[in-house]
Amino acid sequence: DGVIWLDGKLVPWRDAKVHVLTHSLHYGMGVFEGVRAYETDKGPAIFRLREHTDRLFNSAHILNMKVPYAKDVINQAQIDVVRENKLPHAYLRPLVFYGSEGMGLRAAGLNVHVAVAAWEWPSYMSPEALELGIKVRTSSYTRHHVNITMCKAKSSGSYMNSMLALNEALSGGADEALLLDNEGYVAEGSGENVFLIRDKVLYTPELTSCLDGITRKTIIQLAEERGYKVREKRLTRDEFYIADEAFFTGTAAEVTPIRELDGRIIGEGKRGPITEQLQAVYFDLVRGKLDE
Template sequence: MVNESKKIWMDGKFVDWADANVHILTHTLHYGTGAFEGIRCYKTKSGSAVFRLQEHVDRLFDSCRILNVNPPFSPAKIKKAIVDTIKINKLKECYIRPLIYIGYGAMGLYPKDNPIRVAIAVWPWGAYLGEDGIKNGIRVKVSSFSRLHVNVTMTKSKTCGDYVNSTLAKSEAIACGYDEALLLDTNGLVSEGTGQNIFIVRDRVLKTPPLPSVLEGITRKSIIEMAQKKKIRISEGNFTRDEIYIADEAFFTGTAAEVTPIKEVDGRTIGNGKPGPITGKLQDLFFKIVKGEDKAYKSWLTYI
């Protein structure tokens, strides 16, 4: 159950949480053509700060461009609305969910004149894969579902409908007793988690799959920049599931998952089964950055 807050921003106005409803014939509810973001706001010593707000708003608008959906508000207006929604709910730390969707109007697959609607909800949300997962790592299953091919839907947008693929994979993994799923692309190469990018470490080289089959994760990009600054060798390249089995370390990244170590994949222990040194170093730095404790990354935070 969502940890409810008080107000949700809908099309330029605040409405009470309980009244944030839509018509049953809302187009996106039927066909999935809509885009959303997941963003986090963290408590820091100098007040609350949103992590990489500009990048998330940019990706939201990129998703809309890919879907050919024209948002009725500017990126600047959405940025301000996000900050205002956090403020009005008086939350120090929260998860932020902006959603741009096609509203009620025509049905059928060509909703030319339907209104484009926007909502922003915020609520407190702790560690997505659990506190124990963040500390000790999670168990992952390679999914029987393939990640969507770039010409089935597109991988650079966070399209609502794409998450059917993710929810199928996630529920399969949980039904099999795992914490999370890892999807392979349609060529059988490692792609990403249901809402996370993956990194492995092998012989002290950090490796992550290249962009065509994965979402351009903002945490992924941040980790790459952080690793480069720390002089950790990094390679963006394809690898197979068995390379994860023999990796020294593996971890997921994402706004919800933050930096979550992976301790087991398909019943094989990764490394010695404990978060490895490079994972630990990057995870520590990530949490310092989001909490405003590393001045070198100040520009990644928007204080509210």
């Protein structure tokens, strides 16, 4: 049910299909966004819509894909799918991909298609994750070279690693994976940025091996406004083991506390007080209850 915006038109959900020879399906050259609309007193509001669209266009530019629409059109498409589907709150997925006009790595002149879908996705992890925190395992998969040199792009091809890492973590009894970079420093989660807190100071990996997360940026700003110092620096696993608190940030994961890493309890083994405070202000902000 519902509609999906596809190449300038709202089409019924079941008709938003691609051919099996869709180039991006084979080689992973495609970019996307994960965006969220929250229920507010004034109806659904898309959080950081322009920032997500800017990042989508930057991701496409890094991959040398030319989006055949203006940013305003893609912004409006996102507003339209939420409205037309009458969603009180939603997860939105803008996607840019190559068509099926040619196969092989040398294919040229491929059409660039854009889709925007939206659906209700109440909780990304388990419903208790936000309150109780999650168990995390350091992954044997790293944020590998292509991902690191291209990590400003949110591209389909980068998510093979993320999925392998997440599957490894889940099958090992954890809830999420922590990926290291090639040098062994902490990079990020499978689809989240990561923070630790020690002596009331927040630390997060610098942007050399992780996505420039919009939630990450928001949390840095909210924390600084509340008087916390935030440092962006290279971090090691053991700094997480001895942290007072740790948490993931992401559009899907929001602010998810980490209670355990590699079998080591972090802090009190539950959501820490600063994490709880920042989580609360984040929820107030996304639901329009906080002035920016």
